[in-house]
Amino acid sequence: KAGVTQTPRYLIKTRGQQVTLSCSPISGHRSVSWYQQTPGQGLQFLFEYFSETQRNKGNFPGRFSGRQFSNSRSEMNVSTLELGDSALYLCASSHDSNQPQHFGDGTRLSIL
């Protein structure tokens, strides 16, 4: 069974640009969550989607948005990039809330 796939693995952008990250969950998983990981901050929860609906949202500005498609694949978009957005963005999927999350290897975003 294929794991969670995130693309691209690495991305370099400049301030003010926008970026879209993609996540393909494990087959059959309907819940997809996104996290931002930075040194010293740990994992910060961005949002969770379940059956194409945003079910939970973390404390991030509106520049961070996401969506989920009918095949459970999810995208995360960040607009007007700032230097502080440099981080590893992790996607995790699960059958539903009472099951452990399975993580992808992340997309490392660097803002110049």
Added chain:
Amino acid sequence: AQSVTQLDSQVPVFEEAPVELRCNYSSSVSVYLFWYVQYPNQGLQLLLKYLSGSTLVKGINGFEAEFNKSQTSFHLRKPSVHISDTAEYFCAVRANTGNQFYFGTGTSLTVIP
């Protein structure tokens, strides 16, 4: 809401020695508890989970954890560590009635030869 505290940011330990990584949580409702491991340039991998039942949970790679409700703790232990155990370890909690996972800030385990 729930929260997780990992008391040690860095833990150095000699090879073949035992190790304990501490995790305390805060919640007004019953919770599920998890430990994840992260190797460099990779995502998080589930080590073990506590959902219900026996408070002593065994996971992969020889790790185990004990759920202590009275002390709101879920410490991770291994009796003898290997060099390959060097990694970042994250404790996570989720309310049994909620959807969101809350992660600790991580403990960096370094195994010294």
